[in-house]
Amino acid sequence: MKVKILDNIDTRAEIVYISPEDNDPRDAQTELAQLILDQKKKLVHVVISDMVIKGEIGIPKNLGDRLNIQTGNAIAIKPRHRPVSYPLIMKKYDHKKWSGEDLRIIIDDMYQGNVSDLEYAAFTLAMQYESLDMDETEQLTRAFTLHGETIEFNEPVYDKHSIGGIPGNKVSLLIVPIIAASGLLIPKTSSRAITSPSGTADTMEVLCDINFSAQEILEIAPKTRGMLVWGGQLNLAPVDSEIIKRVERPLSLDPESVIIASILSKKLSTGVKHMVLDMPTGAETKMITRNDSKQLSHLFVEIGRKVGIEVECALTYADQPVGHAIGPALEAREAIATLMGKGPRSVLEKSIELSGILFEMAGLAQRGKGSVIAEEIVKSGKAIKKFWEIVEAQGGNPNTTLEDIQVGQYTAPIHAKEDGYITQISNSQIKVIATALGCPSDKKSGMIIKRKAGEFVKKGDTIIELFSSRENALDIALQAASVKPPFRQEGMVLERIGSGSIELNRT
Amino acid sequence: MKVKILDNIDTRAEIVYISPEDNDPRDAQTELAQLILDQKKKLVHVVISDMVIKGEIGIPKNLGDRLNIQTGNAIAIKPRHRPVSYPLIMKKYDHKKWSGEDLRIIIDDMYQGNVSDLEYAAFTLAMQYESLDMDETEQLTRAFTLHGETIEFNEPVYDKHSIGGIPGNKVSLLIVPIIAASGLLIPKTSSRAITSPSGTADTMEVLCDINFSAQEILEIAPKTRGMLVWGGQLNLAPVDSEIIKRVERPLSLDPESVIIASILSKKLSTGVKHMVLDMPTGAETKMITRNDSKQLSHLFVEIGRKVGIEVECALTYADQPVGHAIGPALEAREAIATLMGKGPRSVLEKSIELSGILFEMAGLAQRGKGSVIAEEIVKSGKAIKKFWEIVEAQGGNPNTTLEDIQVGQYTAPIHAKEDGYITQISNSQIKVIATALGCPSDKKSGMIIKRKAGEFVKKGDTIIELFSSRENALDIALQAASVKPPFRQEGMVLERIGSGSIELNRT
Incomplete structure (x- = not known):
């Protein structure tokens, strides 16, 4: 059928329009039909309307944009069949273990666009009910990396990641320049805020561009040794992103197995070899008790080891926000002030402690001595110099002053x-x-x-x-x-x- | 806002149209908004389109029909909020027990139209993962009866039900007249085929009407002592029906707890006091092994007792179809022929054995002797006479011959x-x-x-x-x-x- 982009239709629901004269290809069980593009498929709801004529398929503009299709493109639409992975997904409800092959088939089926929201939910809710074991989590991590972008450097990549949950946690803006200043490679991809007031990407965007392609990262990072970019546009582990969008966000879920596979798969896709993982632990965070944090930490370390990433977890104080500033511009200001020696002790201390762990992992310091190097890098001014070098490489102005960063009137x-x-x-x-x-x-x-x-x-x-x-x-x-x-x-x-x-x- | 029924839009997806000039009330997390009718709410997808003008809300015809609203009706649309029952649904994922109060709140929230498909799935999949315990299943059964139609006779109601899974199982068409001929009251509501070639309602519909209101059943049944009607139009335990429609059918699920609560709640709503439950057990049915059947039977008996229904389960032979005829008209023919003494021994035997159990439950026969009464009722011609009496009371022709029942050419x-x-x-x-x-x-x-x-x-x-x-x-x-x-x-x-x-x- 021929596509007709419908400019006057705007909806986030995935619907397409076909003429009453065309056969309705919906599946009676789920009300869905499958749209087939060149290589990809997508499940959509079908609306029968005379807005389009026979042989035309009407596609709302924003759906067309997302799928990158224009008026006149050829497209097929078919009844939806139960995905081949369906019995594999449901195996978990018979209390059976998923094999690596099972998970590869499931994730691949999801990537192909064959899996409905309800089937996505069945997959994710099974893991919410009962965490996967170590092998399964490893295999899920690997399966997530089968699709999407990958970035491969020919030297070890260092990384810092936070499992989140604590407001004001701007320490990535300090840690990346501290590590990069030492010569280690830390091309960090970050997320935008999900539940926090400002994600690292939101904060960095106050100062410079954060949208870079894999190719650009491969060109810039080896020179600056560090970057702070948004991971969202990179299409890393795309099925994981679909699970987040379709099930975890609408249901406010965060199954442990998916947290681990989600983080580690994105790190695998970006070539990370050594990572310090910040686990904010305390009242009103994701990890309420030290015991919760410790258990999750052990899993991260072990599954990291299995997939080839050295992980060290740091349980950090999180009974109240980190530092004083909350919000993108204010946090950018505070991060810079701290790199300049004028910030709160708590922000500096958390940054140098986490950096120190990475230095120890890199063999640059004995255990317990890494933070001394980190502090020296800040005090010497090397960290703030590196920070502006990174901002400049990402298209920002390296002469920005604290006063230049505007805050609400x-x-x-x-x-x-x-x-x-x-x-x-x-x-x-x-x-x-x-x-x-x-x-x-x-x-x-x-x-x-x-x-x-x-x-x-x-x-x-x-x-x-x-x-x-x-x-x-x-x-x-x-x-x-x-x-x-x-x-x-x-x-x-x-x-x-x-x-x-x-x-x-x-x- | 004012409703405009859109006659030229036909879709099974639940979508409404509002003008670009009206505020878009969608919830960013789920893409849903809540439609508010007089007493009821409904979650819908919102489409922004100039098909309607400011202040109008466009409703596709079939959705309008289902909600019983017309052009010009006033309606409100609001962002969707997370339902109050959400944390209660998710309790199960923390491995906690649902209280009766929890289940009442959840089922009530579902009835009110506040619960999304994903949340319905979370509820149902939790029970698929791990069956509810006895108390919870009892409370779920009771919660299902809080809404919808109820039918109350002032005498004991007998019933026969099959958990299904076996083709050709037309025995209800024999059992109802056998029981009714004895004077016991058996106003049986049946389903249409879900996975079988013909449900009891489909088969009966070959001969007479099967759509009766609660009021009509209350009028007709005491006279004929038996009826065979379709339960689907009666709006019994409506939330159970929603669970089946939204989750169980699309995902081909059948959690044990819901099977029990679903059946018993519909029986409670129709005043059933004594029930024989046919459990077809054998290769390629729902119950593969005798052990599966026995376990489920014990649960049915015990939970039935708790809610005030005496249940006896009969494990029946199901390694091959029952009788010879498969399909609505052919099964109707075979049922009648059997009542006339000209049918297969297997159909007769299953019918008189199950009827016999009901006679024993009613105290009309000693244990093990009920089938003698049943067989006598068939042999004497009372059963076939009663059958045509029921057909006539339901608007059919009591002079129909086997040859009158047409089959495919x-x-x-x-x-x-x-x-x-x-x-x-x-x-x-x-x-x-x-x-x-x-x-x-x-x-x-x-x-x-x-x-x-x-x-x-x-x-x-x-x-x-x-x-x-x-x-x-x-x-x-x-x-x-x-x-x-x-x-x-x-x-x-x-x-x-x-x-x-x-x-x-x-x-």
């Missing part, structure tokens, strides 16, 4: 309502307020947490300063903060127990 | 290719061939299995005779039969072991 303080110690800064409420302010799409929005847990403050002191580009967003954020405050304050005496509260034993 | 035999014993008739291949012939929608299609397992046949003998209303369908069926024959034939010597096949021990 609408600001408002959140004050202490009483004297007392701050006993908690809530990660989750900080995220809610940051989202209300416009993070991450409004790059100038965010907040500075001026006083952190453990500090004594007086009534009326500013605890947090909010920033936004939109006055309205500021109002909504203030309202969110007043409904549920982002910090908790208490006096030194947390509770008072007197005779009135004691039940006396009468004898 | 296109027929073809399948012959034995050699002399030998028939060692197997394949249930699954019989279903494939019957579907190709047009079952169940072409009521005149089907087949007569003339020779069954254990019989000796000579080369060229007709084993099966096919019927269809369409010549083309007959060809396809013959092709399916030649690709994979529906029966297996062997000589009396099944294998020959001679010295050539024996590995000699050299000493």
